[in-house]
Amino acid sequence: MSKRNDKIRLAAFNFSGMYSQGWRHPDVQSDGENDFDWQVTFARTAERGLFDMIFMADESSLARPISDRDMLSRLSSVAGFEPATLMAALAACTQHVGLVHTMSTTYEQPYYLARQLASIDKISKGRAGWNLVTSGNPNEAANFGVKGGTTLHADRYRRAAEFHHVVTGLWDSIEDDAFLLDKEGGRYLDPEKIHALAHEGEFFSVKGPLRGGRSPQGHPIIAQAGASGEGRDLGSRTADVVFCSTHFIEDAQAFYADMKQRTVAHGRQASDLKIFPGTSIVWGETQSQAEDRFDEISRLYPDEIALENITGAVQLDVSNYDLDGPFPDLPPTRGMQGHQRAISAFAKHNNLSIRQTAQRLASSSKHRVLVGTTQSIVDNLEEWFMGYAADGFVIMNPYRLRSLEDVVTHIVPELQRRGLFRTAYEGKTLRENLGLSRPESRFAATRAVRSPDVG
Amino acid sequence: MSKRNDKIRLAAFNFSGMYSQGWRHPDVQSDGENDFDWQVTFARTAERGLFDMIFMADESSLARPISDRDMLSRLSSVAGFEPATLMAALAACTQHVGLVHTMSTTYEQPYYLARQLASIDKISKGRAGWNLVTSGNPNEAANFGVKGGTTLHADRYRRAAEFHHVVTGLWDSIEDDAFLLDKEGGRYLDPEKIHALAHEGEFFSVKGPLRGGRSPQGHPIIAQAGASGEGRDLGSRTADVVFCSTHFIEDAQAFYADMKQRTVAHGRQASDLKIFPGTSIVWGETQSQAEDRFDEISRLYPDEIALENITGAVQLDVSNYDLDGPFPDLPPTRGMQGHQRAISAFAKHNNLSIRQTAQRLASSSKHRVLVGTTQSIVDNLEEWFMGYAADGFVIMNPYRLRSLEDVVTHIVPELQRRGLFRTAYEGKTLRENLGLSRPESRFAATRAVRSPDVG
Ligand SMILES: Cc1cc2nc3c(=O)[nH]c(=O)nc-3n(C[C@H](O)[C@H](O)[C@H](O)COP(=O)(O)O)c2cc1C
Ligand SMILES: Cc1cc2nc3c(=O)[nH]c(=O)nc-3n(C[C@H](O)[C@H](O)[C@H](O)COP(=O)(O)O)c2cc1C
Numbered sequence: 001m002s003k004r005n006d007k008i009r010l011a012a013f014n015f016s017g018m019y020s021q022g023w024r025h026p027d028v029q030s031d032g033e034n035d036f037d038w039q040v041t042f043a044r045t046a047e048r049g050l051f052d053m054i055f056m057a058d059e060s061s062l063a064r065p066i067s068d069r070d071m072l073s074r075l076s077s078v079a080g081f082e083p084a085t086l087m088a089a090l091a092a093c094t095q096h097v098g099l100v101h102t103m104s105t106t107y108e109q110p111y112y113l114a115r116q117l118a119s120i121d122k123i124s125k126g127r128a129g130w131n132l133v134t135s136g137n138p139n140e141a142a143n144f145g146v147k148g149g150t151t152l153h154a155d156r157y158r159r160a161a162e163f164h165h166v167v168t169g170l171w172d173s174i175e176d177d178a179f180l181l182d183k184e185g186g187r188y189l190d191p192e193k194i195h196a197l198a199h200e201g202e203f204f205s206v207k208g209p210l211r212g213g214r215s216p217q218g219h220p221i222i223a224q225a226g227a228s229g230e231g232r233d234l235g236s237r238t239a240d241v242v243f244c245s246t247h248f249i250e251d252a253q254a255f256y257a258d259m260k261q262r263t264v265a266h267g268r269q270a271s272d273l274k275i276f277p278g279t280s281i282v283w284g285e286t287q288s289q290a291e292d293r294f295d296e297i298s299r300l301y302p303d304e305i306a307l308e309n310i311t312g313a314v315q316l317d318v319s320n321y322d323l324d325g326p327f328p329d330l331p332p333t334r335g336m337q338g339h340q341r342a343i344s345a346f347a348k349h350n351n352l353s354i355r356q357t358a359q360r361l362a363s364s365s366k367h368r369v370l371v372g373t374t375q376s377i378v379d380n381l382e383e384w385f386m387g388y389a390a391d392g393f394v395i396m397n398p399y400r401l402r403s404l405e406d407v408v409t410h411i412v413p414e415l416q417r418r419g420l421f422r423t424a425y426e427g428k429t430l431r432e433n434l435g436l437s438r439p440e441s442r443f444a445a446t447r448a449v450r451s452p453d454v455g
Numbered sequence: 456m457s458k459r460n461d462k463i464r465l466a467a468f469n470f471s472g473m474y475s476q477g478w479r480h481p482d483v484q485s486d487g488e489n490d491f492d493w494q495v496t497f498a499r500t501a502e503r504g505l506f507d508m509i510f511m512a513d514e515s516s517l518a519r520p521i522s523d524r525d526m527l528s529r530l531s532s533v534a535g536f537e538p539a540t541l542m543a544a545l546a547a548c549t550q551h552v553g554l555v556h557t558m559s560t561t562y563e564q565p566y567y568l569a570r571q572l573a574s575i576d577k578i579s580k581g582r583a584g585w586n587l588v589t590s591g592n593p594n595e596a597a598n599f600g601v602k603g604g605t606t607l608h609a610d611r612y613r614r615a616a617e618f619h620h621v622v623t624g625l626w627d628s629i630e631d632d633a634f635l636l637d638k639e640g641g642r643y644l645d646p647e648k649i650h651a652l653a654h655e656g657e658f659f660s661v662k663g664p665l666r667g668g669r670s671p672q673g674h675p676i677i678a679q680a681g682a683s684g685e686g687r688d689l690g691s692r693t694a695d696v697v698f699c700s701t702h703f704i705e706d707a708q709a710f711y712a713d714m715k716q717r718t719v720a721h722g723r724q725a726s727d728l729k730i731f732p733g734t735s736i737v738w739g740e741t742q743s744q745a746e747d748r749f750d751e752i753s754r755l756y757p758d759e760i761a762l763e764n765i766t767g768a769v770q771l772d773v774s775n776y777d778l779d780g781p782f783p784d785l786p787p788t789r790g791m792q793g794h795q796r797a798i799s800a801f802a803k804h805n806n807l808s809i810r811q812t813a814q815r816l817a818s819s820s821k822h823r824v825l826v827g828t829t830q831s832i833v834d835n836l837e838e839w840f841m842g843y844a845a846d847g848f849v850i851m852n853p854y855r856l857r858s859l860e861d862v863v864t865h866i867v868p869e870l871q872r873r874g875l876f877r878t879a880y881e882g883k884t885l886r887e888n889l890g891l892s893r894p895e896s897r898f899a900a901t902r903a904v905r906s907p908d909v910g
Pocket of ligand 1: 058230
């Protein structure tokens with residue numbers, strides 16, 4: 001029946017401070033993000049649901065500048081763990097689920113980043129991944145000595161490309177089979193199989209090799225979520241997984257086709273890159289229960305938090321309108337047009353006021369939201385997957401662990417029943433579960449060319 | 456009987472590549488350092504022995520430049536984990552033992568470092584510690600774009616002092632009781648209890664506050680091992696624990712007295728700083744069994760590795776001597792005189808050749824070595840402790856897990872029998888086990904002074 005012979009992939013989204021009022025929901029442990037045991041439960045729930053990975057988003061700052069003290073005090077973004085250390089600890093508490101976290105190419109050092117990711121990959125026996133971001137947030141810049149906002153977008157992406165080249169080179173600098181462990185002969189390593197990187201570039205000068213050696217996946221998985229031209233270019237050239245935020249299936253299909261085309265243009269297979277649209281899920285036994293639940297979580301968002309999304313994302317000046325009046329027709333504006341169209345359509349379709357629209361938007365973190373029953377939600381996921389709008393989904397959890405539990409308990413079994421989702425992990429590593437091949441060390445390749453009798 | 460009413464503290468030293476030929480010993484798992492399960496066993500063995508902490512040393516490079524390929528291939532320094540991620544993972548596998556690891560102030564960013572340490576402290580529920588080092592090794596410099604060797608020693612220590620000030624300020628930037636978690640009122644935090652750091656200094660500009668908030672210990676423990684004037688000054692002002700390498704009790708007593716004096720001069724209590732000399736232990740049922748074991752491990756060190764220690768530490772030009780001849784009388788030279796004197800005395804006392812001296816030195820990583828039975832080893836530890844040469848010891852393990860097991864099985868019970876060591880962990884956090892008070896946030900203190908009715 002299926003035209004596709006691959007299966008849907010799932011990532012469980014986690015980000016302290018996301019769904020910023022989620023902590024207020026009656027079913028939510030308000031300080032869960034700050035509680036390591038809660039984090040273990042979250043990861044194990046995703047693993048129980050056979051998710052490919054948990055994805056830990058991050059920013060190296062609070063969600064607002066300190067001058068916005070009153071607003072800051074309403075958000076849970078101050079809570080939670082640093083993601084590399086959290087993933088390392090969760091690696092010791094799980095066995096199958098992938099552990100992908102965000103680190104920035106704008107403020108990090110490639111040697112540290114390469115080493116920490118390889119180390120998590122070793123601790124987890126091949127389940128680490130890196131969401132590579134370029135950090136456009138001025139609150140982060142202020143924590144790293146960058147004055148007057150952030151670096152220019154193009155500079156960030158040039159630095160990101162060089163950063164990626166250095167990190168992957170460091171991961172390759174000790175070949176897989178370098179370890180001899182010859183006690184008699186006193187040879188720990190084969191000296192032919194350790195390589196300087198000797199990188200000298202515009203932003204970095206890094207000698208190498210990497211202390212720690214190559215990790216189980218060769219390269220931990222690389223995820224990205226860049227939406228700009230530069231972002232799409234880097235993602236299609238270097239990423240294994242791309243996260244995105246698309247609201248209509250046509251937009252998602254266009255993004256999917258564009259990314260796959262770019263991937264092939266870079267000399268890769270289309271299937272080397274997996275596309276995961278963010279998808280917020282509010283499940284109910286019945287449609288009306290699901291809608292009540294969505295309403296309940298939405299109403300936790302005070303105006304000043306909810307309306308930011310309208311003024312920011314949709315560029316609507318709310319001071320000209322009655323907040324309880326119907327969502328107005330918007331003139332076409334520059335930027336985020338798909339998003340704006342999606343929001344208007346969503347408001348009209350559901351007959352929502354401006355305030356209700358803003359609140360619903362906030363509670364689904366601006367991602368598309370599926371409010372419904374097992375059947376309607378799975379129908380939608382199937383449609384997007386079969387229609388080549390998605391290879392998988394980043395599941396957003398508006399009321400956190402409770403949301404994820406709903407997905408694992410109700411959505412996953414129905415996906416399995418329809419033959420759309422795994423019934424057991426296929427492999428041992430994240431790379432194997434995603435159906436991706438393991439990259440050879442770039443130095444092994446070179447050595448094999450130089451002296452074919454060695455390779 | 457005891458003049459001291461405190462007890463001996465113990466740290467278990469771990470450093471991939473240390474005792475560089477230890478991997479060749481018949482009782483050693485040659486790739487143990489690279490195996491997470493081995494690392495868990497090491498940490499749990501220390502915990503079984505009620506050690507205060509494991510101490511993970513580190514350098515962000517291999518032990519030799521890549522040009523030294525042949526030598527590199529004999530060393531296990533390429534193996535192992537990045538320490539922050541390893542400590543985070545071990546936190547999830549242990550319950551009591553402290554987890555102290557090295558991170559450098561010369562190449563790291565204070566915001567990342569502060570956040571990772573606070574995160575490990577939260578994951579471990581109060582057991583994290585930071586060995587603050589300034590990284591004088593040119594192999595590391597080459598991985599961070601620093602050309603032509605390292606930065607000047609004094610610059611490194613000025614940067615380290617500012618770095619420490621920023622990190623501790625970030626740890627303080629969200630007060631302990633900032634979390635309100637008021638679901639009804641919609642207040643996650645008390646806005647009065649979050650603070651910008653707004654640091655502007657010679658090396659760093661960091662706005663803060665720290666995402667993640669304050670950690671269980673307030674400040675994770677700070678360890679240092681600086682031996683220079685600048686190093687001693689920074690350590691006595693800012694550290695909780697100082698590691699050192701002293702060979703004679705008189706030298707150790709002088710170092711101990713100097714550090715305690717400096718500590719008091721900085722307005723602290725002498726007991727706020729704990730001094731831990733590195734101590735390598737080779738245990739035997741009998742003295743001759745211990746000596747045979749020391750001989751066995753020493754003979755694993757090939758000349759080119761062993762002799763480096765003689766030419767480096769003692770400044771002896773071996774080309775003028777027969778390696779199998781007796782260790783010569785050395786003229787007094789500049790630098791490391793205590794160490795040189797210790798080595799000469801050790802060689803003479805044990806009637807060792809130059810080669811044997813070099814090999815023994817290498818196998819104990821240049822730290823003092825106690826080769827003996829339970830009685831003689833514990834006598835020595837007691838003498839150093841009672842004589843105010845030490846508050847505790849960093850136990851060096853020449854044949855790694857086997858060495859540590861010997862200490863836990865034989866030395867710890869005898870220390871306990873003599874009333875010199877705990878029989879159960881005293882507290883929940885590393886700080887409590889070390890008998891150190893928990894620092895208040897510097898901002899809480901300020902706020903209390905500004906408005907006494909609030910404090
Ligand atoms: C699902 C998803 C997750 C993201 N996670 C992060 C994150 O953890 N940290 C971050 O700084 N940016 C994150 N971003 C932002 C993207 O990395 C990217 O900067 C943004 O989509 C704008 O694209 P551009 O950088 O190409 O302009 C995320 C975006 C999406 C859609
Ligand atoms: C027991 C011990 C452990 C040490 N661990 C490290 C380490 O992990 N990384 C490092 O770069 N230096 C380490 N050092 C070196 C010291 O941090 C310090 O640089 C050295 O003792 C020289 O002192 P100075 O920096 O004041 O000149 C260690 C020293 C000792 C005695």
